[in-house]
Amino acid sequence: MDPMVEWIAAHALRLWALLLLLALLTGDLAWRHNARWQRHALARGHAPIVLRWQVGLILLLALALLFLAIASAIAGQPAGELARFDADLAESLHAQLPLPALRGIAVVTHLGDQWWVAPASAVVALFLLLRRHWRLAGIWVVALLGILPINGGLKTLFQRVRPLHDHGFIVERGWSFPSGHAFGSIVFYGMLAYVLLRLLPQRFHRATIAAAVLLVSVVGISRILLQVHYFSDVMAGYAAGAAWLVLCIGAAEHLGRPAPGVRP
Secondary structure, eight states, rough: OHHHHHHHHTTTTHHHHHHHHHHHHHHHHHHHHHHHHHHHHHTTTOOOOSSSSSHHHHHHHHHHHHHHHHHHHHHHOOHHHHHHHHHHHHHEEEEEEHHHHHHHHHGGGGGGOOOHHHHHHHHHHHHHTTTTHHHHHHHHHHHHHHHHHHHHHHHHHHHOOOOOOOOSOOOOOOSSSSOOOHHHHHHHHHHHHHHHHHSGGGGGGHHHHOOOOOHHHHHHHHHHTTTOOOHHHHHHHHHHHHHHHHHHHHHHHHSSOHHHHHOO
């Protein structure tokens, strides 16, 4: 087995913590950039928006290319380097991760479960409707309802078998690529952050983005450590979910955007 893969598996928990830190720093950098742009927009007398259309278009293209690159790498025959890396990493994690750590990881992975996301989404939709935030409620419902058909359609298209594991903490059925937890968590927590950015005072925006980035990172990486998904499954789930998220937020920002001073 590749020594690099064995090293990654041996230091998986430390690497997880490092990746979470990097994700938080990246989210904070994005918040700083967006806050600076919004201040400039206000100074010019323009209504500040969360996602500029130019940035959204670049993100959509980049995410689509990333997903296609991953899909091509794992769907090719014979198996390429990425597929071999996936299999070796799953096997090495199976051999090296201690059961107590897996037990704890199995708890946090439920933050991306459908039984949690679905009722929480309904509560948020009801809150927005009761507060008469019609536009936010509409895009929230569209974004969350899109998770199952889009991710399910991609799983059916690729029909990748899940990695084998026998720890018993998590039992998953169905196809593996792309990860539904990665896709669903980035849409759910990303849209929740967008709604909160629109409703909360600006002093809460930094913490909102940090919390969303942390939760999305925790859920996705936990699927790899639990060996219910390959590494590429999670990365592809992130890419596809982020593309859908960008599309929904872009639509909310630029279609029927109210004039300055009018509540959404």
